[in-house]
Structure formats: C-alpha cells, structure tokens
Amino acid sequence: MSTLVPIALPTDTDALREPSLYINRELSQLDFNFRVLAQAMDPQVPVLERLRFMCISCTNLDEFFEIRAAAVRHAQEFGLPPAPDGMTPQAILGAIHDRAAELVDQQYRCWNETLRPALHDAGIDVLGRHSWNHRQKRWLRAYFRNEIMPVLSPLGLDPSHPFPKILNKSLNIVVVLKGTDAFGRAGHLAIVRAPRSLPRIIQLPDSLGNGAQTYVFLSSVLSTFVEELFPGMEVQGAYQFRVTRNSELVVDEEEVENLALALRDELVDRGYRPAVRLEIAHDCPREIVRTLLQNFGLTENAVYRIDGPVNLNRVIQLYDLLSRPDLKYPPMSPRTLRDTDGIFETVAHKDVLLHHPFDAFTAVLDLIKQAAVDPNVLAIKQTLYRTGKDSQIVDALIQAARNGKDVTVVVELRARFDEEANLGLADRLQEAGVQVVYGVVGFKTHAKMLLIVRREGRKLRRYVHLGTGNYHSGTARAYTDLSLITADPDIGNDVHLLFQQLSGLAPKTRLKRLLQSPFTLHNGLLQKIEREMRLASSGRPGRIIAKMNALNEPQVVRALYAASQAGVQIDLIVRGACTLRPGVPGVSENIRVRSIVGRFLEHSRVYWFGNDGASELYCASADWLERNLLRRVETCFPILDAELARRVYREVLQNYLDDNLNAWELHADGEYRKCVPGHDEPPHSAQMALMQGL
Missing domain, CATH: 3.30.870.10 (Endonuclease Chain A)
Structure with missing residues (x-):
C-alpha cells in the first residue's frame, strides 16, 4: 500500500x-458550446440530429447563465479576487457578454439560414408569422381564441398594477398600447405571460401544410393576435422577451437542522431569484428595453437581442414529434453481457467492464434486480445522484427492502436541477423501508457506487459496481461512460468503508485500492x-x-x-x-x-x-x-x-x-x-x- x-x-x-x-474557465466553458453548435452546421449529420445539437447549445447556454454567470455576478458583488487568469469578475462579465452574444448570433443564423431551409427541403416547415397564408392565419386566429386566450391574464402596468414577477426562462410579451380602457385608464405598457401549460410548438392540420408537416411557435401566435386581449386599444408593438435567473440554490447547511426541508423552501423561490440575462426581440425599442432592465435590476451588458423565438431550444420538440428515421442517426444495438450462469457467478470469476452506450446498461440493471430477489443477498448499499423518472433501479431497491434485505441509499439532494426529483425519490424510498442518507454536510456525494453483500456458503462476499456516470438508464444510452463490476475483496472493503463514512460518523480511513x-x-x-x-x-x-x-x-x-x-x-x-x-x-x-x-x-x-x-x-x-x-x-x-x-x-x-x-x-x-x-x-x-x- x-x-x-x-x-x-x-x-x-x-x-x-x-x-x-491560464485560460478563463467561464470563457472556456462558453467555447464548448461553439463546438456543439458546429455539429448543427455539419451537413454530414442528419438534419434532425443537427437540430438537436443546436438545441443542446441553447440549453447549455441557459444553464451557463443560471449557474456560471450568476456565480461571477456574485463574485463581483462581494469583491472577490481575480481568477487564476488574472481577470476580475467585472472583466469576466464583459467578456461573457461579448462571447455569448457571438454564440447567440451564430445560433439564430444556424436556425434561420441553415436548419429551417434544410427542414423545408425535407418536407417540414416551421413558419414565421410573416410567412402564414390567409388560410393558415385564419386557423391560427381561431386556435388563439379557443385554446390560448382563455388561459391568458394580461396585466396592464399602472400605479395599481406594478411590474409582475416573471418566472425564470418563461415566455412573455411586452405590449405597447395606445388609448384608454373601459375604466378610462390610459394605456401604455402591458405584460402577457405565457403559462407553462401552453405548447411552445403548434402543429397545423395537414390540410394547411401545402404538402409539408407545418409548425409555428407559440411566441409568433401571441405576438400576432395579442390585440384581441386589448379591445378598443391600439397595439403599437408586441415584443417577446425572456429573463434568465440565478438558479444556484443557497442553503447554509451548517445552520439547518433538516436539509430536505430547507431545500424544499429554497425550491419554492428558485424561479424568482435575481436576474442575470434578458433576451428580447431584436426590434424592441430601446426605451422598452430600459424599462425591462430597470425592473430586473440589470445593465446593458445583460441584454441579448435575438432574431427569432426567445425560446429557440423549444424547437427540440420536433425531434420527438416527427417520425422520420431517415432524418436521424440510425439506431444502435448495444452489446449485451452474456451471463448464462447469472451475474454473480460471472463476476465471481472475473471482473466485468462495460463501456456505455456501446455496452448495454442492462447488465447494471440486472445486477440490482437479481440482488433484490436473491435470497442469499443480505444487504445493498448505493449512491444515487441522478436517476431519471420511472427508474428500474429505484423499483428494484424498493423490492429488495420489501423482501427483507437491508437497503441503504445515499441520495444527493443537491444534484443541480434534480433537487426536487431527488426529494421525491427520497420520500418514496423511505416509505418502502429503505434507509436514506443525505450525504455529508458541505460535500456533494458525486461518487457512483453500489455494494451488494451476499452469503456464499459460510462466508460473506461483496460485489461492487463503480462507474463514471450516473445510475440513469436514459443517459446511459446518450453518454459515454464506464462501469466496473467486481468481487475483488480489497475494492469491496474500500467501498464498504466509504459507505460507513457516508452513513455514519466514521473517521477518515486509509483505503487500499481506491482514491x-x-x-x-x-x-x-x-x-x-x-x-x-x-x-x-x-x-x-x-x-x-x-x-x-x-x-x-x-x-x-x-x-x-x-x-x-x-x-x-x-x-x-x-x-x-x-x-x-x-x-x-x-x-x-x-x-x-x-x-x-x-x-x-x-x-x-x-x-x-x-x-x-x-x-x-x-x-x-x-x-x-x-x-x-x-x-x-x-x-x-x-x-x-x-x-x-x-x-x-x-x-x-x-x-x-x-x-x-x-x-x-x-x-x-x-x-x-x-x-x-x-x-x-x-x-x-x-x-x-x-x-x-x-
């Protein structure tokens, strides 16, 4: 040792x-999204996969502002020292704006000049508001009146109606009005918020598509027919906007007695935390932009003018809506583990290595499922960081607990953007009799490990799974990761000691194999x-x-x-x-x-x-x-x-x-x-x- x-x-x-x-970490992170977007521009990639890459770059940029840019703003407010590359927080924010603006410009040019024409050539039209013919516009007006208008609550801005709370990354329209309403109030500005219940992509009937499958953005429909919400008044302009907010949850773990309860409280307000970015229609007048900036507490270097829908990443819905295998990557059939003798017998004789997604994740699922029903298995211990909905792993852990096995699960409640899902997961496991541990105060549990204790004859044997990725069947099909399944005694003992550290108050222990x-x-x-x-x-x-x-x-x-x-x-x-x-x-x-x-x-x-x-x-x-x-x-x-x-x-x-x-x-x-x-x-x-x- x-x-x-x-x-x-x-x-x-x-x-x-x-x-x-040194290269600045934030700018380097932004650069990754240019490389992702390059996939969307590659004609060798199927067009719907190119669409997916564009949307990934948009979603990544959202998260960058919610987490990374928000952290830099926090550093600026508290006067933190420069990064290792020497850039001050203020300088980083300026560089972020310039680089992100370049990325946004490339994203919308990719959409407008490359992907929309390519989709059109494939018989798929995503029409802007100025491209609708008379029949399409008539149908969309009826759709607006019947399906959209009943759930909208426009808010005129006046002394008795202050600027409303705008939810993080929600679609909104700021409307410029002229005239007076039924109470004689002079109109100036109004805000129309699009509820999350409304679909962001609307499909037109086949009869209106001129031989193509035809879609429009909700934002285009709102902007076009918004005057129907303000009868008797003149709409002088309608401009879509979206605000991005700091989404990093802040919980002083040293001061809370119940981490789960504290996180639940934080999640309630996450959607309304301080703003970090404003996306606005490219033709919105400067005075309207200044009004929005003032209400969100932002400066000019937080504004991004866009030529298209502010929620461009929502076009990813087309990927699932369209049954066009000719426009996607051909399906891949992963290799499956041959374990005719059973997974335990296989691993008992030789370590098993899986390279996902080229090797199926089913071997990991089978390991946990077999452990849940094997009468010789006495205990199961596992870490869970992200699992996804309807997880077979969670089902197997619950079944194991109900079968009388000792099951301990370390659930990381602070897995970013999965906090709410993990709170629900923890509740479900506890209700089934699983011992749930929330990890260590101040240290996220990001390790991916599974320990199974099995009686074999007169001895107990430990079987271990260690991975580079999460216990998530979905990401195991989309991410490259490695899994090791082993019965090595030293590794098994090391993992046992790690679980003791996480679930108890064990001291720092020297491990034989693991770092x-x-x-x-x-x-x-x-x-x-x-x-x-x-x-x-x-x-x-x-x-x-x-x-x-x-x-x-x-x-x-x-x-x-x-x-x-x-x-x-x-x-x-x-x-x-x-x-x-x-x-x-x-x-x-x-x-x-x-x-x-x-x-x-x-x-x-x-x-x-x-x-x-x-x-x-x-x-x-x-x-x-x-x-x-x-x-x-x-x-x-x-x-x-x-x-x-x-x-x-x-x-x-x-x-x-x-x-x-x-x-x-x-x-x-x-x-x-x-x-x-x-x-x-x-x-x-x-x-x-x-x-x-x-």
Whole structure:
C-alpha cells in the first residue's frame, strides 16, 4: 500500500502562477458550446440530429447563465479576487457578454439560414408569422381564441398594477398600447405571460401544410393576435422577451437542522431569484428595453437581442414529434453481457467492464434486480445522484427492502436541477423501508457506487459496481461512460468503508485500492504526476494520458506544467472547460489538449500513468476541477485486470487520440481548431469505431 505524501514541486511555482498561462474557465466553458453548435452546421449529420445539437447549445447556454454567470455576478458583488487568469469578475462579465452574444448570433443564423431551409427541403416547415397564408392565419386566429386566450391574464402596468414577477426562462410579451380602457385608464405598457401549460410548438392540420408537416411557435401566435386581449386599444408593438435567473440554490447547511426541508423552501423561490440575462426581440425599442432592465435590476451588458423565438431550444420538440428515421442517426444495438450462469457467478470469476452506450446498461440493471430477489443477498448499499423518472433501479431497491434485505441509499439532494426529483425519490424510498442518507454536510456525494453483500456458503462476499456516470438508464444510452463490476475483496472493503463514512460518523480511513475526494484523490494525482516528472528528469520516459469533462484545479495545472518542463509527454482529452494553456514554449510544449464532440456526450473519466512500464489506469467519477477534487465525495478506482486495462486504454484513450473527424485541438492562443485527416491519414471517428465493435 502506497503512502500519499504532500507534494513539493521542484520548479519555480511562482512563475507557473503567471496569469497568462491560464485560460478563463467561464470563457472556456462558453467555447464548448461553439463546438456543439458546429455539429448543427455539419451537413454530414442528419438534419434532425443537427437540430438537436443546436438545441443542446441553447440549453447549455441557459444553464451557463443560471449557474456560471450568476456565480461571477456574485463574485463581483462581494469583491472577490481575480481568477487564476488574472481577470476580475467585472472583466469576466464583459467578456461573457461579448462571447455569448457571438454564440447567440451564430445560433439564430444556424436556425434561420441553415436548419429551417434544410427542414423545408425535407418536407417540414416551421413558419414565421410573416410567412402564414390567409388560410393558415385564419386557423391560427381561431386556435388563439379557443385554446390560448382563455388561459391568458394580461396585466396592464399602472400605479395599481406594478411590474409582475416573471418566472425564470418563461415566455412573455411586452405590449405597447395606445388609448384608454373601459375604466378610462390610459394605456401604455402591458405584460402577457405565457403559462407553462401552453405548447411552445403548434402543429397545423395537414390540410394547411401545402404538402409539408407545418409548425409555428407559440411566441409568433401571441405576438400576432395579442390585440384581441386589448379591445378598443391600439397595439403599437408586441415584443417577446425572456429573463434568465440565478438558479444556484443557497442553503447554509451548517445552520439547518433538516436539509430536505430547507431545500424544499429554497425550491419554492428558485424561479424568482435575481436576474442575470434578458433576451428580447431584436426590434424592441430601446426605451422598452430600459424599462425591462430597470425592473430586473440589470445593465446593458445583460441584454441579448435575438432574431427569432426567445425560446429557440423549444424547437427540440420536433425531434420527438416527427417520425422520420431517415432524418436521424440510425439506431444502435448495444452489446449485451452474456451471463448464462447469472451475474454473480460471472463476476465471481472475473471482473466485468462495460463501456456505455456501446455496452448495454442492462447488465447494471440486472445486477440490482437479481440482488433484490436473491435470497442469499443480505444487504445493498448505493449512491444515487441522478436517476431519471420511472427508474428500474429505484423499483428494484424498493423490492429488495420489501423482501427483507437491508437497503441503504445515499441520495444527493443537491444534484443541480434534480433537487426536487431527488426529494421525491427520497420520500418514496423511505416509505418502502429503505434507509436514506443525505450525504455529508458541505460535500456533494458525486461518487457512483453500489455494494451488494451476499452469503456464499459460510462466508460473506461483496460485489461492487463503480462507474463514471450516473445510475440513469436514459443517459446511459446518450453518454459515454464506464462501469466496473467486481468481487475483488480489497475494492469491496474500500467501498464498504466509504459507505460507513457516508452513513455514519466514521473517521477518515486509509483505503487500499481506491482514491477518494476530498481526502486522497487530489494528492494522489499530484503524487502520480510527480512520479512521471521524476522519471523524465532521470532520462526515462514520462507519460500521462487523461480523459475528463473539465480541468481547472490550479495545483494540478501547475503540476502538469512542471511535468511538461521535465519532459513528460502529456495528452489530455477534455470535453469542456480547460484552463490549462498547452503548447506554451518552455512551459507546456509537451502537453496536448483535445476535445471530442460527436453523437454521444463524452462523459467517461480515465487517468493513465506510464509508471516506467508498469502502467496504472484509473477510472473515476471526478473531473480535475476544484469542486470535484476538494469539495465533493468522489471515487477513483483502478482497473486491476490487465486485459480490461488494455481494453480501456485502447477504446477510451488511444482511440480518442486517433480521432481526426470529431476532435478539436486547443492551441496556445486559447483557440480550438477542428482536426482534419492528413494526406496519408485515414479518417477516424472514435465513436464510430466503437459502434462498429472496436
């Protein structure tokens, strides 16, 4: 068992703190969405999949403002110091506005100039209000009167009717009026809020589509017929808008006696927290924009004028509404685990590795289902971060509890945007007799682990599942992740000790195989990076390859810089934000960073260290972010079976380093450039190779 010791990097660490060596985390996160949007512009991608990529970039941008931009505003208000790249919060907000405005412009040009025409060519029309013919407009007017107007409650703004509370990301229309109403009140402005119950995409009857399947946005219908809500008054303008609010829940966990109750209270007000962004129709007069900004407490650098529907991401509904397999990716049939003897018998003899979605998630489901009904299973312990609706895993845990097994589930109530679902999940599990634990105060439980205790003869044996992704059947079909199912005694004991920490008040414990946040993972990474650095300094090969979703932890970045200076060859496959600047002479010329964006969302985390020929390979739930390494409960587990380790290296590392179709390389100037095959280089897509059975 190796002892982890503090690392003192043998280099000028002050020089490695130079702000110019770091890329701003927020701007790097924004850049990822340009790479996603590039998929929407790729004519080689089926058109409905291109639509999906555009909508993903829009949804990602929403979340960016709700969480990341909101955090920067918070930093500005409290006078927090500059980021490692030297940018102050105020400077970051200005840069965010400029970069996000560029992204928004590209999103709407993609929609208006590329995707709508491509959909039209495929027999699908999404019509703007100025494209309706007489018959379509007549039908839509009747639809407005019968289906929409009865649920609207327009609000005129006057001294007795102050500006209403506007729900986060809701569709609204600000109406400019002239004239007087029935009470003699002079009209000026009114707000029309679209209830969430109304469909954002409306399908016209086939008879009105001129041979095409035809749709319109609710926002277009509201803007066109809004005058019917104000009879006797003149509508001089109607402009759609949407406000985005800070959605990060703030609960002082040290001060609350009941975390679940405190979160329920916070969720009530989440939709009305401080505003961070205003999206407004491109032709809205400046005085109206100023009125909205004043009411939302925003400044000009929070305004984004858009040429189209403010809720562009709602067009994703077409993906599910349209039965057009010719316009989507062909279906993929994942490999299934052959376990004719039963999952326990299979794992008892050999570790099982699954690479999702290319390997079916059903093996994980079967493991839990078999444990629920197996009379020899005595106890089940599991962490749940995100599960999705109608989870078979939750059903199996409930069945296990009802079958008399001891079931403990660590539910992370603070999983962002799943808080309400997880509160309901916790209630359901508790009602079935499951012991529910809410994790550790101050540390989100992000680890993905399952422990099954089974009696086999006179002994108890532990079976463990460890993963890089959530116990969510939906994301297991859309995200790339790794699952390890093992009966290794050391790993089983480590996971047992971790559950003791989470469910009880156990002390910090040394683990034999696993690294864990917040105790040993951060220092363990630094130790392994330093080992490669010492090898390179002594003239032997130093090599690191790591795949993750994001990288920003300053001490890890400095350690990688120092390793590069010593001659260690480092390849990083980082999907999203990366604050490390590769290719800087004298600092990081031995570091290469690439991002893969393809059909599936890259989500697996794998760390490989050359170790002078005795290579080590780990999979983990943690990215190399400050929060994951220092403020969360995470697991990092070795792949001990040499054959499986070679498989992970081949499929997840070398395969992705060879990609020249879906890869983007990060350069020293902070720009990502798309990779293209060389003259004598065959085209290679990592995800396609895996679908074809690499």
